Amino acid sequence: xxxxxxxxxxxxxxxxxxxxxxxxxxxxxxxxxxxxxxxxxxxxxxxxxxxxxxxxxxxxxxxxxxxxxxxxxxxxxxxxxxxxxxxxxxxxxxxxxxxxxxxxxxxxxxxxxxxxxxxxxxxxx
Numbered sequence: 001x002x003x004x005x006x007x008x009x010x011x012x013x014x015x016x017x018x019x020x021x022x023x024x025x026x027x028x029x030x031x032x033x034x035x036x037x038x039x040x041x042x043x044x045x046x047x048x049x050x051x052x053x054x055x056x057x058x059x060x061x062x063x064x065x066x067x068x069x070x071x072x073x074x075x076x077x078x079x080x081x082x083x084x085x086x087x088x089x090x091x092x093x094x095x096x097x098x099x100x101x102x103x104x105x106x107x108x109x110x111x112x113x114x115x116x117x118x119x120x121x122x123x124x125x
Contacts, residue, residue, distance in 0.1 A: 001121050004074040005032060005093040007084040008059075013066040016088050022050035024059050026097035032096070036071040039091040073098075 009016050009018055021040070026110045027034045040047050051062040054078060062068045063081060077083050083091050098121065 001098045001117050002095050005035070005071050005089070005097055006074050006077060007069050007090045007093065008063055008072040008077050008081050009069045009084050010064050011080050011082050013063075013069075013082075015063075015066050015069050016084050016090065018053050019046045020046035022068040023047050024051040024053065024062040024070035025049050026054050027052060032071050036093060039093065043091040045089070045091070121125075 007016070010119070015022050023039060023040075024035070025034070027033075033045065035059065037047075050068040053059055053062070056072065059070045059072060060063055060076075060081070063070055069084060069090075072081075086092060091099070106114070
């Protein structure tokens with residue numbers, strides 16, 4: 001599945017208007033982090049890492065508290081979250097492929113989980 005990465009904020013939030021821009025990120029080594037940092041730097045937008053979490057639940061908490069914005073897959077932007085973009089002074093982020101690999105001769109429970117994950121992602125498109 002190919003999914004768009006978007007800057008995510010909270011409805012009626014102001015984090016995206018602050019200078020430097022407070023961002024919520026994953027640890028070093030995350031391709032989304034590297035891409036977001038590169039695009040902010042290229043755009044000349046000053047930023048600071050305000051929150052670190054390797055889980056989207058932590059990312060959502062920082063966004064919902066309006067402490068920061070974060071690059072997230074578009075499918076996670078729902079409820080009280082909103083996608084932010086160029087009209088908000090933020091650089092466009094790219095698309096990313098999401099894949100699932102299952103080993104040959106996987107057990108029936110593994111295959112069942114893989115089928116469930118595939119079905120969940122089909123429903124997102």
